[in-house]
Amino acid sequence: MRAIVTATLLVLGLFGALATADAVGAAEDPDYVDQRATLMRSVEAHAKILEEIAGLKPPSERVLKAMGDVPRHEFLPDELKPFAYLNRPLPLGFGQNISEPYLIALMTDLAKISADDIVFETGTGAGYQSAILAKLAKRVYSVEIIKPLARRAAKTLSRLGFKNVEVRLGDGYFGWAEHGPYDAMIIKESMTFVPAPLLNQLKPGGRMVVPLGPPNGQQYLTLIRKGLNGRIRKKRILPVRFSPLQGGQRL
Numbered sequence: 001m002r003a004i005v006t007a008t009l010l011v012l013g014l015f016g017a018l019a020t021a022d023a024v025g026a027a028e029d030p031d032y033v034d035q036r037a038t039l040m041r042s043v044e045a046h047a048k049i050l051e052e053i054a055g056l057k058p059p060s061e062r063v064l065k066a067m068g069d070v071p072r073h074e075f076l077p078d079e080l081k082p083f084a085y086l087n088r089p090l091p092l093g094f095g096q097n098i099s100e101p102y103l104i105a106l107m108t109d110l111a112k113i114s115a116d117d118i119v120f121e122t123g124t125g126a127g128y129q130s131a132i133l134a135k136l137a138k139r140v141y142s143v144e145i146i147k148p149l150a151r152r153a154a155k156t157l158s159r160l161g162f163k164n165v166e167v168r169l170g171d172g173y174f175g176w177a178e179h180g181p182y183d184a185m186i187i188k189e190s191m192t193f194v195p196a197p198l199l200n201q202l203k204p205g206g207r208m209v210v211p212l213g214p215p216n217g218q219q220y221l222t223l224i225r226k227g228l229n230g231r232i233r234k235k236r237i238l239p240v241r242f243s244p245l246q247g248g249q250r251l
Contacts, residue, residue: 122172
């Protein structure tokens, strides 16, 4: 995943304190159960504040439960496992990060995924959000352009028993047409525009969540809906900062 940092500066002071509390829990609880519960409380508190200051609805209980059931530490290198349950982005290597859990919860919730949905995801990264999506959807198809990350994510997801996720080494710009059209699409790299291959693979009535904006300028997490008549509607949700899509798109 390629989120660098969310633009929720008004709440950084509070969540710095929550991160400190999480770090203490990480040192004291090697089985991670209490840490994961603390993380979920942090995510819910983050959501409540953004509801008050930005009018964003909190993620659904279904999304929060799925997140709470996924062991984030399993998707991280050993040296980062003690920090797995901070509500913070963490480095994955190759210049990439795993996004902060609140942002993952928000993006997943915006996609409104049902149990029968087929979901497409770009930027598999560690595979953490893929696992959350797999708990919500019928099938998840995820592409990752960095070969070591794609291999690692596929191996982790398989080891943890996620049988309804398929990871492919590929360029997210072009989607994964063989399994489309998709009920929901989550794009985890910034774009200045949505490529035609992705829009074409979104099912009428489907939802796409994508950060739109220039690499070094203002970006917005954006919800795109395709009407049953094919009409595209966009809604800005929140200022964010993601690294740009690699591959087919040239900015």
